[in-house]
Amino acid sequence: MTYIGRFAPSPSGPLHFGSLITALASYCDAKAHNGLWLVRMEDIDPPREMPGAKQLILQQLEAFGLHWDRQVIYQSERLDLYQQQIDTWLREHLAYACSCTRKRMKSINHQYDGYCRDKHNSADNCAIRFINNTTINQFNDQIYGLCELPRLHAQQDFIIKRKDGLVAYQIAVCMDDVAQGISHVVRGYDLLDTTIWQKALIAQLGGNTPEYAHIPLAYADDGRKLSKQNGATAIEVNQASSLLHAALEHLGQQPPKALSTENVETIISWAVKHWQREKVQNIAVKQLNNA
Numbered sequence: 001m002t003y004i005g006r007f008a009p010s011p012s013g014p015l016h017f018g019s020l021i022t023a024l025a026s027y028c029d030a031k032a033h034n035g036l037w038l039v040r041m042e043d044i045d046p047p048r049e050m051p052g053a054k055q056l057i058l059q060q061l062e063a064f065g066l067h068w069d070r071q072v073i074y075q076s077e078r079l080d081l082y083q084q085q086i087d088t089w090l091r092e093h094l095a096y097a098c099s100c101t102r103k104r105m106k107s108i109n110h111q112y113d114g115y116c117r118d119k120h121n122s123a124d125n126c127a128i129r130f131i132n133n134t135t136i137n138q139f140n141d142q143i144y145g146l147c148e149l150p151r152l153h154a155q156q157d158f159i160i161k162r163k164d165g166l167v168a169y170q171i172a173v174c175m176d177d178v179a180q181g182i183s184h185v186v187r188g189y190d191l192l193d194t195t196i197w198q199k200a201l202i203a204q205l206g207g208n209t210p211e212y213a214h215i216p217l218a219y220a221d222d223g224r225k226l227s228k229q230n231g232a233t234a235i236e237v238n239q240a241s242s243l244l245h246a247a248l249e250h251l252g253q254q255p256p257k258a259l260s261t262e263n264v265e266t267i268i269s270w271a272v273k274h275w276q277r278e279k280v281q282n283i284a285v286k287q288l289n290n291a
Contacts, residue, residue: 003035005184007061007068008173010042011053014234015060018188018218021247024271025215025280026186027066032275035184039068040176043076044167063237064244065264073180075172082167082175085205086128086160094204095160097126112156128161130171134200142213142277143284147192154196174198178207189214189284213277216284218250240264244271252279 007023009015015023030037039061041054058072089095098116105112117131137154141147160171177185177198192214202209235243244267245260253274259267 002181003030003033003183004038004181005030005035005186006038006040006177006180006182007066008040008042008176008187009057010045010048011050011057012045012048013050013053014056016234017243017247020064020235020243021218021250022186022188022215023061023064023066024244024247025213025251027268028271028275029184029186029213029277031272033184036069037066038070038073038180038182040073040180041075042169042172043074044079044169044172046076046166060235060237063264064235064240065268073176075167075176078172078176079167082172085171085175086167089130089160089204090123090128093131095128095130096157097121097123098129098157098159099126111150111152112158114157117157125163127159127163129157130160130197130201130204132157132197132200134196136196136199139195139199139212141192141195142211143216143281144189144192144214144288145281147195149193149196153193158197160201170194170197170201174201174205174207177210178202178205181208182210183208184213185210186213186215189217213280214284215251215280216287241267244268250283252283254279 005026007026009019009023027037039058041057043049043054054074061068086095090097096117099119099121100112100115104115112129116129132155134155137151138146138148158170159168162168195212199209241262241264242260244264245255248255248267248271253271253276255267255270259270
């Protein structure tokens with residue numbers, strides 16, 4: 001099977017060091033397996049989108065030597081396809097409208113209990129939930145090994161369209177992974193607990209489930225994960241070589257110190273040639289032990 005990986009940033013801001021680590025890991029894993037590396041822009045949340053971020057992210061990737069294969073996909077251009085699938089599942093009773101408030105969700109600790117499943121609510125001003133009939137609560141991750149999630153979380157009906165009318169991340173990412181034939185997903189550890197939901201969606205879509213590998217997160221000095229929400233600073237193009245070297249160190253790849261002063265193409269070439277998932281696993285184990 002051809003290896004097809006992807007990097008799918010949201011344009012809520014420029015790439016920061018944490019997202020560089022994910023992009024680099026997904027790129028190296030794809031290229032080390034003689035595969036394709038695609039870029040998909042997850043631009044389905046306009047209120048959170050930063051003007052100009054889409055183009056800036058692509059410019060950052062190119063400046064860091066991370067060149068994608070095939071055309072960039074923009075989810076905002078696929079909204080009709082997502083809605084068609086949601087409408088189909090509503091007709092087939094594989095999804096339903098949920099009127100539960102934030103207050104109610106908080107009262108049940110955000111572990112949805114199927115309260116609206118048989119209420120036949122109108123879709124107007126409601127969220128849409130997928131009927132999750134999965135019986136599993138564990139999966140094998142290529143970095144973290146066997147991952148077991150709480151059954152209440154793994155088997156709950158989850159949102160595929162938000163109450164505000166915006167398409168939810170879960171259905172968009174799964175439809176796109178199926179459409180693009182994604183075989184391997186390398187992404188941050190913070191998305192691990194949605195993997196079983198995505199497996200359920202992809203199965204319902206009739207697609208092939210990718211192999212998943214979750215990457216240890218990077219943290220700021222104050223202990224918070226590096227993210228746009230936490231105000232992580234953008235990666236600077238004029239520091240590309242040193243930042244790539246630091247990202248490889250975070251991934252446990254043990255790049256030689258002299259590599260930090262080479263040009264980005266040399267660094268990327270070294271990274272692909274010497275890529276070892278086992279070294280990422282070692283970092284993951286250390287983080288878990290220190291948690």
